[in-house]
Amino acid sequence: MSTIKSEPSAAAARGGGGLSPRKxxxxxxxxxxxxxxxxxxxxxxxxxxxxxxxxxxxxxxxRQMLPTLFTVALKNTVIYTLSAYVIGFLLGLLLALMRMSSAAPYRWAALVYVEIFRGLPALLVLMLIGFGIPIAFQGLQFPGDVYGKVAIGLGLVAAAYMAETFRAGLQAVPRGQMEAARSLGMSHSRAMVSVVIPQALRLVIPPLTNELILLFKDSSLVSALGITAATIELTKLGSDAAINSADATPFVVAGLTYLIITVPLGFVVRRLEARQTRGR
Structure with missing residues (x-):
């Protein structure tokens, strides 16, 4: 009898006053x-x-922002982003390999670089490149002037973050891949280039795409260098148009233009992450 009486009370406790968990x-x-x-x-x-x-x-x-919005501002924003991304990609991969080197000086140099440029604001780095370096090195000319300054400034910052991404990808490749390549007679460097790095790149495609999105937004910092009408980017165009028209619509238009690029890239990142999850 005691067992029969306890069953309804237990069911009621589980049901939360008669409601099932689903309800x-x-x-x-x-x-x-x-x-x-x-x-x-x-x-x-x-x-x-x-x-x-x-x-x-x-x-x-x-309407007053057209056609400059697409023919100049968006074009320059894409150029700033891609040029900085290329520099960040190549330098970041080099730094990742240095971090994993057996030579201690390489590891220390890469570590110092990563810690410095991850700790400095991108705006400060841009201003140091744009105004500090020309003072320290008189007569130094950057290729493309503003384009070169932006590519180097944002690229240096992006490289610090990409280096850690690459290092995580290289460490995620099973050690047996290197051992198998060495057993086939490949040198360490040849095995790294032909076997390990390609596999690591496939693993880090989603975070690298995220870095591209971040760089696209960081290109708005270019205005700190005193850009001209020919080198204007989206945020500066929106700011100037808003001041001229005493209206906030140019900011909305500039923001929507950013979203035209960043939203599809974010969708690509999610698809790549889902594909990697299914693959595992």
């Missing part, structure tokens, strides 16, 4: 959805929509 989850989700909808409705009811349309969705202010 409890539905109730909790329903409450959460109601709260979110309520907050959105409250915001929508309190926003001054006529002012939003006038100062944030002004078609005339957006």
């Amino acid at each position: 409890r989850r539905r109730v909790i989700l329903g409450v959460q959805y109601a709260i979110v909808i309520g907050v959105i409705g409250l915001i929508a009811a309190t926003v001054d929509w006529p002012t939003i349309r006038e100062h944030f969705l002004d078609v005339d202010a957006a």
